[in-house]
Amino acid sequence: MSNIKFIVDSTSSIPLDYAKEKDIDIIPICFSIDDVDYNPLDMKVSKEEFFDALNKKVKVRTNSAAPDTFINIFEKYTDQGIPVIFIGLSSGLTGGYGNSLMAKAMVEEKNPNAQVECIDSRSGSIGELLILEKAMELAEQGLGVHEIKEQMAPYINRAGSYFTIGSLYHLYKGGRLSAGKLAIGALLRLKPIVYADAEGKLASIENEFGKKRALSTMVKIMAEKIDGNRLFLAYTDNEDEGERFKQQLLEAKPDLNITYLPIDYTMCCHCGPGTLAMFFFEKE
Numbered sequence: 001m002s003n004i005k006f007i008v009d010s011t012s013s014i015p016l017d018y019a020k021e022k023d024i025d026i027i028p029i030c031f032s033i034d035d036v037d038y039n040p041l042d043m044k045v046s047k048e049e050f051f052d053a054l055n056k057k058v059k060v061r062t063n064s065a066a067p068d069t070f071i072n073i074f075e076k077y078t079d080q081g082i083p084v085i086f087i088g089l090s091s092g093l094t095g096g097y098g099n100s101l102m103a104k105a106m107v108e109e110k111n112p113n114a115q116v117e118c119i120d121s122r123s124g125s126i127g128e129l130l131i132l133e134k135a136m137e138l139a140e141q142g143l144g145v146h147e148i149k150e151q152m153a154p155y156i157n158r159a160g161s162y163f164t165i166g167s168l169y170h171l172y173k174g175g176r177l178s179a180g181k182l183a184i185g186a187l188l189r190l191k192p193i194v195y196a197d198a199e200g201k202l203a204s205i206e207n208e209f210g211k212k213r214a215l216s217t218m219v220k221i222m223a224e225k226i227d228g229n230r231l232f233l234a235y236t237d238n239e240d241e242g243e244r245f246k247q248q249l250l251e252a253k254p255d256l257n258i259t260y261l262p263i264d265y266t267m268c269c270h271c272g273p274g275t276l277a278m279f280f281f282e283k284e
């Protein structure tokens with residue numbers, strides 16, 4: 001068993017029972033709806049109320065974890081001599097990873113024996129779990145925190161994140177789409193297929209006419225690019241649609257090992273209802 005303490009943020013959508021089983025700590029990335037603050041690990045509204053608010057296009061804002069938050073959780077373990085690895089949301093999407101690096105530097109300055117590594121997943125949502133799973137495999141092989149970070153680099157470079165959405169509005173609201181493209185896309189019923197590029201920022205590779213064509217294109221992307229058979233599949237408020245898409249993926253590649261999970265509330269604020277996303281390691 002590895003003695004390394006793994007820490008992720010809540011945008012990873014990590015199931016709470018899995019985190020408890022594997023002794024993984026979670027840093028909540030909070031958000032607000034109409035200036036009311038929410039902690040995704042302790043929601044005070046129902047799933048239905050949350051998505052109803054998003055559909056009404058109310059004011060939504062998300063936050064990054066502050067350096068002090070990282071310092072407190074890092075020192076909880078480094079003060080006991082336990083090595084720490086934090087895996088976070090892409091630095092191309094948030095300032096949280098930068099804050100974790102600031103915290104790492106301050107913790108190590110105070111305690112030169114502290115072993116802390118912060119890994120930029122360069123992915124969003126459940127893509128972080130793809131990276132976490134591989135890092136934990138390396139830890140079980142006996143690698144230390146610095147070796148793990150070094151060896152994770154090629155895996156991060158090959159981590160594919162692809163998704164399509166129900167509405168362009170939330171990409172526009174999050175600054176990922178211009179008002180002109182929003183109007184044209186809505187008029188033509190375009191469904192973009194979005195991926196995380198080499199910097200972990202969102203980019204579009206296809207604009208399909210309608211959700212059905214977008215999902216068919218995503219199946220083709222998976223079949224052409226996947227290395228091995230491990231795939232994470234995620235949904236927002238559309239679990240039934242996701243189940244049907246899961247079957248499409250399995251028809252194209254029957255040996256897929258799929259983990260099917262809901263996207264966490266904070267990430268839903270950005271992608272919106274009707275989102276389906278898939279994450280896997282790509283061929284070199």
